[in-house]
Amino acid sequence: MSTDTADSASAAPITPRSGRIAKRGKGGKGPRYARTGYLFVAPFMIAFTAMFLVPLAYAAWFSFFREQMIGGNVFVGFDNYTRAFSDPQLMAGLGRVALFFLIQVPLMMALALFFALALDSALLRLARTVRLAIFMPYAVPSVVAALMWGFLYGPDFGPIAQLADKIGATAPDFLGNLMLGSIANIVTWEFTGYNMILLYAALRAIPTELYEAAAVDGAGPWRTAWSIKIPLLRPALVLCMVFSVIGSFQLFNEPSIMRTLAPNVIVADYTPNLYAYNLAFVGQEYNYAAAVSFVLGFVIMAGSYLFMLATNRRSRS
Amino acid sequence: MSATPVKPRKARPKRSTILTIGMLAAAAYFLLPLFWLVVASTKTTGDLFSTFGLWFAGENNLFTNIGNTFTADDGAFGQWLGNSLLYAVASALGGTFLAALGGYGFAKYRFKGNRAMFMGVLGAMAVPSTALAIPTYLLFSQAGLTDTPWAIILPSMASHPFGLYFMRIYADSAVPDELIESGRIDGAGDFRIFFQVTGRLLTPAIATIMLFMLVQTWNNYFLPLIMLNDPALYPVTVGLANWQGQAASSGGASGDYIPLVVTGSLISIFPLIVAFLFLQRYWTTGLVSGSVKQ
Numbered sequence: 001m002s003t004d005t006a007d008s009a010s011a012a013p014i015t016p017r018s019g020r021i022a023k024r025g026k027g028g029k030g031p032r033y034a035r036t037g038y039l040f041v042a043p044f045m046i047a048f049t050a051m052f053l054v055p056l057a058y059a060a061w062f063s064f065f066r067e068q069m070i071g072g073n074v075f076v077g078f079d080n081y082t083r084a085f086s087d088p089q090l091m092a093g094l095g096r097v098a099l100f101f102l103i104q105v106p107l108m109m110a111l112a113l114f115f116a117l118a119l120d121s122a123l124l125r126l127a128r129t130v131r132l133a134i135f136m137p138y139a140v141p142s143v144v145a146a147l148m149w150g151f152l153y154g155p156d157f158g159p160i161a162q163l164a165d166k167i168g169a170t171a172p173d174f175l176g177n178l179m180l181g182s183i184a185n186i187v188t189w190e191f192t193g194y195n196m197i198l199l200y201a202a203l204r205a206i207p208t209e210l211y212e213a214a215a216v217d218g219a220g221p222w223r224t225a226w227s228i229k230i231p232l233l234r235p236a237l238v239l240c241m242v243f244s245v246i247g248s249f250q251l252f253n254e255p256s257i258m259r260t261l262a263p264n265v266i267v268a269d270y271t272p273n274l275y276a277y278n279l280a281f282v283g284q285e286y287n288y289a290a291a292v293s294f295v296l297g298f299v300i301m302a303g304s305y306l307f308m309l310a311t312n313r314r315s316r317s
Numbered sequence: 318m319s320a321t322p323v324k325p326r327k328a329r330p331k332r333s334t335i336l337t338i339g340m341l342a343a344a345a346y347f348l349l350p351l352f353w354l355v356v357a358s359t360k361t362t363g364d365l366f367s368t369f370g371l372w373f374a375g376e377n378n379l380f381t382n383i384g385n386t387f388t389a390d391d392g393a394f395g396q397w398l399g400n401s402l403l404y405a406v407a408s409a410l411g412g413t414f415l416a417a418l419g420g421y422g423f424a425k426y427r428f429k430g431n432r433a434m435f436m437g438v439l440g441a442m443a444v445p446s447t448a449l450a451i452p453t454y455l456l457f458s459q460a461g462l463t464d465t466p467w468a469i470i471l472p473s474m475a476s477h478p479f480g481l482y483f484m485r486i487y488a489d490s491a492v493p494d495e496l497i498e499s500g501r502i503d504g505a506g507d508f509r510i511f512f513q514v515t516g517r518l519l520t521p522a523i524a525t526i527m528l529f530m531l532v533q534t535w536n537n538y539f540l541p542l543i544m545l546n547d548p549a550l551y552p553v554t555v556g557l558a559n560w561q562g563q564a565a566s567s568g569g570a571s572g573d574y575i576p577l578v579v580t581g582s583l584i585s586i587f588p589l590i591v592a593f594l595f596l597q598r599y600w601t602t603g604l605v606s607g608s609v610k611q
Contacts, residue, residue, distance in 0.1 A: 033426055036507045040422025044415040045434060047475035052441055052449065059452035111343075118340055123333040126341070132594070133344035136351065139589040141536035143554040144582045147561055148350045151357070151579070152370070159353065159370030193347065253538050257558060260565040280451050281543060293448035301444070 063291040067284075080291035089269040090292055094249075094299065096180065097271050101248040104184035109240060111188070112195035113233070117225045119196070120203040131200070135193035142190060146257035149186045150175075154261070175262040183254050191247070195240045202236035203229060238311050242304045249300045252277070272296045351586075358382055358580045365575065382580040389577050396549060397556035398585070401535050403466060404552055408473035409530035412480060417523055420484020421511060425492060435485065438478045454543050468544035469552070473534045480526045487522035524599045532589060553585045 066076045084090055115134055119127050137145065153174035155161050164171035174182045206229065214224045252273040259266040259274075268282070269275040272292065280289035349371075356373055357365060359382070364374035386394050423435050453472055457463045462471075492515045500510035538554045545551060551559065557578060564574035 033507070034428035037422050037426025037428040037431070039508075040426060040511075041419045041434065044419030044422075044475075044481060047415055047471075048438060048441075048478075051453070051472050051475035052444075055449055055452040055456055056444065058456055059448070062452065062455070115340070115343065118336055121336075123331075123336050124340055125332050125334075125337045130340045130344045132597075134347045136590065136593070137347055139532065139593045140351070140586050141538065141554050141589075143536075143538045143558050144586055145350070147557065147578060147582055148354055150561075152350060152353060157366045157370055162369055189347065189350065256538075257561065260558075260562045276448075276451065277539075277543070280454075286451070286455060289451055293451055297444055297448040 059290045059294065062287055063294055065287050067287060073287075080288050081295065083288065084291050084295045087292075089275060090272060090295065093269050093272040093275050094296075097249050097251055100180060100184060100251065101245065103181075104187055105241070105244045105248060107184075108188045108192050109195060109237070109244070112192050112199055112240070113230070113237070115192070115196040116199035116203055117229060119200050120229070121221050121225065123221055131197075135197055137190050137192075138194045138197075140190070142186075142253040143257055145186055145190050146254045149182070149189070150258060150261050153182055175258070176265055179258065179262065179265045183251070183258065186254050187247075187251075191244075195244075198240055199233060199236050202233055206232050234311070238308060241307060241311075245303045245307060246300055249296065249303065354579065354583050354586075358576075358583045360576070362573065362576055365579075378576075379580075382576050383584065386577050386580045386584065389574075390548075393548060393551075393556060394553070394577075394581055394584075397551050397553040400466075400550060401552040401554070401585075404469045404473065404537075404541075405531045405534040407466075407470045408534040409527045411470070412474040412477060412530045413523055413527045415474065416477075416480035416484045416526055417516065417519055418511075419481050420486075420522075421488045421492070421515070421519065423481070423485045424488035425494070425497065425515075435481075438481055442478045442482075450540055450543055453540075457544065463544050464547050464550065466550065469534070469537070469541055472540060473530070473537065477530060477533065480530065483526060484519070484522055488519060491518045491522070521599065524596070528592065528596055528599055531592070535589060553581070557581050557585065 063080050064075060064077060065073045066079065068074055115130075118124055119131055124130065140148075152158050152160065155171065155175070158171070158174075160174070161171040172178055210228055210232075211224055214228055219227065250273055251271045255266050255270050255274055256277075259270070266274075268278040273296065276289045276292045276296065279285045279292060283289075353371060356371060359377050359379040360368065360374050361376075361378050361381075364376075364378070368374040423431060449472075454463065457468050462468050496515055496518075497507070497510055500514055501507070505513070535552070536554065537552070538558065541550075541552050541555045542558075545555065548556070548559070560574050560578050560581065564578055
């Protein structure tokens, strides 16, 4: 097997105990130990099959049927999928999360990148405190984050409304026409720190010699950041972007909590996930819900794949 | 075991005051809602509406609020906390054990399908977890497992491929092959070698993964929302969302549930914040090792 020389090579420099990495290769060489290898990975693979592959296969099979008053479960082929692709409610939801992705993700990534570069620049005082403060929201459940911001946005005792009241202005309608932006703010608050830490970690792995060479050439910290650090961050940035594609299109927790505050703004099909959830657990349309989930999964995989393809091509050229 | 190589930097540039002020302002934005939560937890419902949100009212009502939170609905909140703890600890222990064994196996043994299986698991990271939740619910409901703790623990244990990925990379570099060889020469079986010798070298990675699985399960909302009907089994996230629903439907203005939601939120994030502060070196390692390679 021509295993993994590529990824282990890239793994080497930053792995813990990198001192020991000099020698590598598989411990149990030869067929004698292959059986032991299977035994080691078997528990995980069994659990993974049961909790991941089986549900996935089941959903795929399930999405080809329809529950009917007469005749029970009937095989309908791709009917659920044709319905999904021409379902205005699903399309509206997809459009909404796509818009969300286009607005929120670039903003969040720009902030995370800026923060990571600032932390790495040695220009900053109190860097540790700042790093911890920005990362802290990651420890907060998204439900609690949405609850808190919901109160902060609120017209009754939200501090923003109170301040606006004091100066005789009207607070923006956070829970009305600005809802998508309000949710974007919550998600940005939750995940900027996480992305910042990922990027910061990647920055720490860049060999210092590069900076020294740049300094010899007379580059200041800003120039170094722009010309050396950002290009070298590309793999980490792509990883963060792919996580963000997955996260944005799966948006559920935040709108689902905000729905209790603004049921007329956040309708049942606000995001594809909310729609699938309501189809399954309110409308009992399990088959169609499975198809909708699959369409969503397909969109996410296609999106991530296209994204990686595009960035790969650009880095090669 | 810090994975961040400390870089000695010669010729430190001068610190920038403007950048420091800007970053402190950013930090303030990220801490503001948490500060608001602490302040709001000290207020009565009346004070919440009549005093400025970002500063304390005259009297401190925090302990009354905490008391009310734990006694409301016949002590439901304490039960939710207990459930969250059970789900998180069980999933993290089980999941970490599976990931450690599996990651070690993938890193240290050659067998047919090693790479194919590993790549398959990695590819699964792209599948939306919520797309998985509905079929999992249907399967569990056929097996009669919905509305039991297993409905949360079993899926949470196995559905974090990241743990396996991280373990494999870590084991690859942290466990020298010679150590396995010398164990074999001493006549020990491979599992005994793992549990008594080489597994110990994975401790930092095990701690990292356990922390992340704890947090992920503690914070999970979608899975328990669909799997559980019985409020006595709710984790704290679903419980709080439920109280919030009642606070909102009782008209907002009257809601006795509002201080409960606020104080309950504060109590529910407290253990996580403490864990992140005290285990800083672990999660930093975890993210460092996970981010750079793909």
